[in-house]
């Protein structure tokens with residue numbers, strides 16, 4: 419019987435590697451991307467389409483969640499707020515909530531992806547949550563995954579089998595993630611990480627800085643062209 423995974427994918431390195439791992443595990447891939455007013459949403463959508471095609475996905479759902487944009491409260495969704503760059507970015511443990519935090523984003527995205535999984539009878543939800551992001555964003559922690567999986571048991575219909583969130587990178591930092599990506603032959607060259615959504619990566623936002631440092635510390639050649 420076909421095993422199905424819904425791959426929650428932003429087009430970045432982590433979710434792309436997680437989807438590649440699900441593919442190796444024999445899942446039929448159904449991609450899910452959400453636009454919630456993030457600056458890079460159009461670039462992300464284009465990127466996810468390429469990745470889904472590359473990995474032979476069966477389907478791709480592009481969800482629109484405009485409420486998060488209306489709500490604001492994040493430098494990613496509110497253009498009046500500045501996205502920190504270069505030395506304004508603290509890549510490791512934060513002392514306060516980063517301005518790029520999007521309120522309850524992973525919970526909201528997973529809720530949408532879970533509904534999709536229930537409708538198509540998917541067994542798994544593939545996510546790129548990881549230990550590097552978890553330093554600043556608690557919705558990347560293993561504990562979040564475990565608790566969400568418990569909630570899912572009561573979130574689907576009585577006669578539906580609840581899907582299980584699988585986060586194969588949850589214990590890993592970026593260099594180990596990139597090594598894993600090379601090992602599973604993930605299409606890292608297709609991925610896009612920048613918060614700004616320009617054609618080329620800026621090279622100095624938090625997401626670009628994590629990406630750059632990850633490749634460097636992994637000793638893997640970085641295929642990315644950076645503006646700065």
Ligand SMILES: [Zn+2]
Nearest residue numbers: 612620623626
């Ligand atoms: Zn950037």
